Amino acid sequence: MMSMVNAWNLIRVITGAALIGLGIVAAILPVVPGFPLVILGVTFGFTWHPKGLRAWRRFKAAVLRRLPRRRRAGS
DSSP: OOOHHHHHEEEEEEEEHHHHHHHHHHHSSSSSHHHHHHHHHHHHHTTTTTHHHHHHHHHHHHHHHHHHHOOTTOO
């Protein structure tokens, strides 16, 4: 019998794979933007594993480095 942790990880992987698939289909069709669905799918599906979490943190750090920094109101 599967433990709840394994069952939860399985649900996350299935949900992530479905969102990635929907994101790829949506990227082809002009109705829904596909890139946010792919990002959400990767977040759900792969961040439970240490390698997936490490890759997600690297991606997030790279994106945040490219964004302009906000100035504080008092500066």
